[in-house]
Amino acid sequence: xxxxxxxxxxxxxxxxxxxxxxxxxxxxxxxxxxxxxxxxxxxxxxxxxxxxxxxxxxxxxxxxxxxxxxxxxxxxxxxxxxxxxxxxxxxxxxxxxxxxxxxxxxxxxxxxxxxxxxxxxxxxxxxxxxxxxxxxxxxxxxxxxxxxxxxxxxxxxxxxxxxxxxxxxxxxxxxxxxxxxxxxxxxxxxxxxxxxxxxxxxxxxxxxxxxxxxxxxxxxxxxxxxxxxxxxxxxxxxxxxxxxxxxxxxxxxxxxxxxxxxxxxxxxxxxxxxxxxxxxxxxxxxxxxxxxxxxxxxxxx
Numbered sequence: 001x002x003x004x005x006x007x008x009x010x011x012x013x014x015x016x017x018x019x020x021x022x023x024x025x026x027x028x029x030x031x032x033x034x035x036x037x038x039x040x041x042x043x044x045x046x047x048x049x050x051x052x053x054x055x056x057x058x059x060x061x062x063x064x065x066x067x068x069x070x071x072x073x074x075x076x077x078x079x080x081x082x083x084x085x086x087x088x089x090x091x092x093x094x095x096x097x098x099x100x101x102x103x104x105x106x107x108x109x110x111x112x113x114x115x116x117x118x119x120x121x122x123x124x125x126x127x128x129x130x131x132x133x134x135x136x137x138x139x140x141x142x143x144x145x146x147x148x149x150x151x152x153x154x155x156x157x158x159x160x161x162x163x164x165x166x167x168x169x170x171x172x173x174x175x176x177x178x179x180x181x182x183x184x185x186x187x188x189x190x191x192x193x194x195x196x197x198x199x200x201x202x203x204x205x206x207x208x209x210x211x212x213x214x215x216x217x218x219x220x221x222x223x224x225x226x227x228x229x230x231x232x233x234x235x236x237x238x239x240x241x242x243x244x245x246x247x248x249x250x251x252x253x254x255x256x257x258x259x260x261x262x263x264x265x266x267x268x269x270x271x272x273x274x275x276x277x278x279x280x281x282x283x284x285x286x287x288x289x290x291x292x293x294x295x296x297x298x299x300x301x
Contacts, residue, residue, distance in 0.1 A: 006089065007043050007085070007089060008043075008053055008086060008089050008090075010042075010043050011042055011043060011049045011050055011053050011161075012042070012049075012050060012161045012162070012165065013165065014037060014038050014039055014041045014042060014165070015037075015038045015041060016035050016036070016037050016038070016165075016166065016169040016170070016284065017035065017036050017038060017258075018033060018034070018035055018036075019034040019035070019036060019256055020256065021255045021256060022034070022248075022251060022252070022255055022256055022268070022272070023272070023275060026272065026275040026276050027275065030275070030278075030279045030280070031279050031280035031281070032275045032278065032279065032280065032281045032282075032283060033281075033282050033283070034268075034271055034272075034275060034283050034285070035169075035170065035174075035282065035283065035284045035285070036256075036258060036264075036268075036284075036285060036287045037162070037165075037166060037284060037285070037286050037287060038258070038287050039286060039287055039288055039289065040260060040287060040288075040289050040290035040291075042082075043085065044081050044082045044084075044085040044109075044113075045078075045081065045109075045289055045290045045292075045293065046078035046081065046082060046288055046289035046290070047078070047162070047186055047286060047288050047289065048078040048079040048081070048082040048083075048288075048289075049082045049085070049086075050157040050158060050161055050162060051079065051082070051148060051153070051154040051157045051158075051183075051185050051186075052079060052082035052083045052085070052086045053082075053086050053157070054153045054154065054156060054157035054160075055083075055146045055148065055151050055153045055154060055157075056071075056083070056086050056087070056090060056092070056146070058153040058156075059144075059146065059153070060090070064144070065092070065144055067090055067091035067092060068091060068092070068093075069092055069093070069143070069144060070092070070093040070094075070095060070142065070143035070144070071083065071087060071092050071093070071094050071095070071143055071144055071145075071146060072095045072096075072097070072134050072137050072138060072142065072143040072144065072145045072146075073094075073095075073096055073097070073134060073145060073146055073147075073148065074096075074097045074098070074127060074130035074131040074133065074134040075096055075097070075098050075130070075148075076098065076099065076102060076127055076182070076215060076216065077098065077102055077103070077106035077215065077216075077293070078106075078216065078288065078289050079148050079183070080096040080098060080106070080110050080115070081106060081109045081110055081113070081293075083096070083115075083146070084096065084109075084110045084112075084113035084114065084115035085113050087113070087114075087115065088113045088114050093116075093143070094113070094114070094115040094116065095115070095116045095118065095137070095142070095143055096110050096115050096116070096117050096118070097118045097120060097130040097133050097134050097137075098110075098117065098118070098119060098120070098130060099119070099120055099121075099122040099126045099127060099129070099130055100119040100120060100121060100122055101122035101126075102215065103215075103293060103294055103296050103297050104296045105292065105293040105294065105295065105296055106293055107119075109293065118133070120133060127218070127224075128221070128224050131149070131224065134147075148183050148185065148226075149183050149224075149226040149227060149228065150226065150227035150228060151228070152228060154183060154185035154189070154228055155184075155185045155186075155188040155189035155192070155228050156189060157185070157189060158185065158186055158188070158189025158190045158193065159189045159190075159192055159193045162186065162189065162190050162193075163189060163190045163191075163192070163193025163194055164193060166190065166194065166284050167193070167194060167197055170282055170284065172197065172198065173282045174194060174198075174201060174282050174283075174284050175200075175201060175202065175278075175281045175282050175283065176201065176202045176203075176204060176271075176274050176278070176281055176282070176283040176284070177190055177191060177194055177201060177202070177203050177204065177284050177285075178204040178205075178206065178267050178270050178271040178274065178283060178284065178285035178286070179191075179203075179204075179205060179206065179267060179285065179286045180205075180206045180214075180216050180217045180263040180264070180266055180267045180286065180288060181205045181206060181207050181217060181218065181219075181234075182216050182217060182218050182263070183226050183228070184205075184226050184228060184229040185226075185228060186286055186288075187203065187205050187233075187234060188228055188229060188230065188233060190286075191203035191233050191234070192233065202235045202236065202274075203233065203234050203235050203236070204234070204235065204236045204237075204238060204270055204271075204274060205234040205236070205237050205238070205270075206237075206238050206240050206263075206266045206267050206269070206270040207219045207237055207238070207239055207240065208239070208240060208242075208266075209239040209240055209241045209242075210239075211242070212240065212241055212242040212245070213242065214240065214242060214245050214262050214263055214266055215261065215262055215263060215294070216261060216262070216263030216264075216266075216288055216289075217240060217245075217262075217263045217266050236274075238269070238270035238273055240266040240269050240270060244266075244269050245262050245263075245265045245266035245269060246262060246265065246299055247265070248265035248266070248268050248269050248272075249261070249262050249264065249265030249291070249299060249300075250265075250299070250300060251265075252264065252265060252268060252287075253291060253300065258287060259290060259291035259292065259300075260287045260288070260289065260290060260291050261288055261289045261290070261291055261293065261294050262294065262299060263288050263289075264285075264286070264287040264288050264289070267285045267286055267287070267288070268285055270285070271283050271285040
């Protein structure tokens with residue numbers, strides 16, 4: 001009998017595509033190429049599919065969890081959706097804790113996969129509150145927290161998949177890697193892999209400017225910094241404003257045909273800033289997810 005793949009087997013191997021219009025004078029005329037890694041093509045719609053699959057598979061392999069167990073995770077959306085999908089495939093119960101100011105589409109996606117969703121008051125601490133509640137529930141014996149913020153299997157997913165894909169897809173020509181910074185798993189893992197191949201590659205992190213509230217881009221208080229994060233591994237930080245991220249998100253859809261979330265627009269803002277400063281560069285940025293899970297926010301109106 002032919003061995004057909006499962007839905008989990010389709011995680012990864014996402015396209016890398018060249019931007020044609022947005023780079024303008026900072027693109028071909030300067031010898032620069034801007035490439036978008038389309039992580040929305042993963043089965044649950046985001047780059048977090050990779051980390052979710054890695055965290056659950058590796059915890060199973062170590063014997064930390066087994067099918068039928070209850071898993072708990074605090075999430076702003078994409079990790080929760082991805083974990084809910086993998087939990088459904090592998091037979092786990094999933095409890096997800098999310099601030100109540102995040103999009104309706106993300107809530108619906110999590111429950112569609114069978115997860116139980118707990119909404120926390122955004123005005124009482126947002127993701128920090130959700131993270132504390134997840135650990136409290138674990139201490140009470142209600143389930144196992146995978147903890148994407150401290151779990152080394154999160155960045156390892158990108159060392160083993162995303163990084164090698166980018167290296168192969170660019171024939172080793174990538175010079176700059178740009179990523180939004182949330183849990184920091186993507187930028188840590190991809191950055192580590194790419195620099196193991198070429199120490200000269202520049203890793204650029206997109207962070208929110210003061211006052212910006214961009215889903216998927218965070219600047220954590222010191223006591224909540226992800227344990228997987230090592231700031232010495234990021235060469236350059238770009239602060240992204242709310243309005244410029246939203247404008248670039250709309251431009252990506254209207255000018256490049258790439259409908260993505262606001263954090264992806266922020267990553268492209270950072271990539272364009274790099275393009276304005278360099279020549280003959282191959283700049284890769286992560287398109288974290290699809291724009292259809294943000295329609296209710298009015299971002300594309």
